[in-house]
Each structure stands twice: as structure tokens, then as C-alpha cells.
Amino acid sequence: MPNRTFTIIKPDSVRKGNFGKIISRLEDEGFRVLGLKKVSLSRTQAEGFYAVHRERPFFPGLVDYMTSGPVYAAALERSEAVPHLRKVMGATDPAKADAGTIRKDFGESIEQNAIHGSDSDENAKIEISFFFAESELL
Ligand code: IDP
Ligand code: MG
Numbered sequence: 001m002p003n004r005t006f007t008i009i010k011p012d013s014v015r016k017g018n019f020g021k022i023i024s025r026l027e028d029e030g031f032r033v034l035g036l037k038k039v040s041l042s043r044t045q046a047e048g049f050y051a052v053h054r055e056r057p058f059f060p061g062l063v064d065y066m067t068s069g070p071v072y073a074a075a076l077e078r079s080e081a082v083p084h085l086r087k088v089m090g091a092t093d094p095a096k097a098d099a100g101t102i103r104k105d106f107g108e109s110i111e112q113n114a115i116h117g118s119d120s121d122e123n124a125k126i127e128i129s130f131f132f133a134e135s136e137l138l
Contacts, residue, residue, distance in 0.1 A: 004034070005081035006127035008116035011069035018106050019072055022115060025102060029088050031076040034137040035128075040070045049130060058111065065111055073131040082124055085117040 007026070009019050023033070041049070046066040053059050078084055090101025094113055097104040107113035118124035
């Protein structure tokens with residue numbers, strides 16, 4: 001049975017013109033795009049989205065980065081959506097990501113790592129509802 005996950009094509013990817021390449025990879029992996037928005041995150045939105053990391057030393061830099069340019073937010077559907085997206089994204093640090101993963105091929109650094117993917121079904125639901133109404137998921 002298909003289920004949902006959530007992704008953000010991060011500012012470095014949009015700046016470098018990698019949005020289409022990354023979406024194409026996701027489609028090739030069997031993800032269907034249920035909803036897609038280009039958005040410029042406010043600091044409040046970025047802080048809220050990454051609230052779980054608020055106490056981490058990299059948090060201010062992460063918020064600077066995520067507000068440094070527009071991103072694409074997308075709700076995706078596939079069987080095993082959450083673990084499969086994590087697999088095709090690769091490790092948080094592109095230098096440690098497996099060959100052929102999105103972060104290995106498009107990420108610049110542990111911070112500017114090309115793409116976000118939800119880490120659980122529960123967080124996928126929360127993150128999708130951060131950007132989309134149910135009526136916008138088709
Ligand atoms: P994830 O994106 O692989 O789930 P998280 O640990 O949830 O990784 O971290 C959220 C985001 O914060 C990362 O994708 C990355 O952009 C940034 N980040 C994580 N760890 C570091 C770090 O050690 N230095 C700088 N930025 C980091
Ligand atoms: Mg995470």
C-alpha cells in the first residue's frame with residue numbers, strides 16, 4: 001500500500017539548477033508527486049520546521065541556509081515512502097553518502113546537502129501539513 005513522505009529541494013539545489021534532476025530521480029524511483037510548491041521560507045517557518053534541532057550548535061546556520069533562497073516543498077507517495085526516500089537521499093553528510101545517492105551527487109556539505117526527507121511516518125504527516133492542505137494533494 002502506498003504511503004506518504006515529505007521532501008524539500010533545498011536552496012543550494014535550486015540555485016544550481018538541480019531541481020528538475022532531483023525530481024526526475026524521485027519519479028524514476030517510483031515516487032508520485034501529490035503536491036509541489038516553490039516557497040521562500042521565513043525565519044519563523046524555518047525555525048518551526050527544524051524546531052527539534054533548536055538546541056544544536058548548527059541551528060542558526062541551518063536557518064540562515066534554509067532562508068537563503070527559494071526551495072521546493074513536495075508531498076510524495078510510494079510504497080515504503082519514508083525509508084525509501086531516506087535511502088535514495090543518502091547520509092546527511094554528502095561525503096559519507098553512498099555512491100548514486102542524491103546527496104552524494106548534488107550535496108555540497110553536511111549543511112548544504114541538497115534535499116530534506118522525513119524521518120518517520122509521523123513526522124511526514126506533520127511536515128506535509130506544514131505546507132499543504134489535504135485538498136492540495138492530488
Ligand atoms: P537529515 O536531514 O539527514 O535528517 P538532521 O540530523 O535531521 O539530518 O539535520 C537536519 C539538517 O541540518 C541536515 O539535513 C543539514 O542540512 C543540517 N545539519 C545536520 N547536521 C549538521 C552539522 O553537523 N553541521 C551543519 N549542518 C548540519
Ligand atoms: Mg532529519
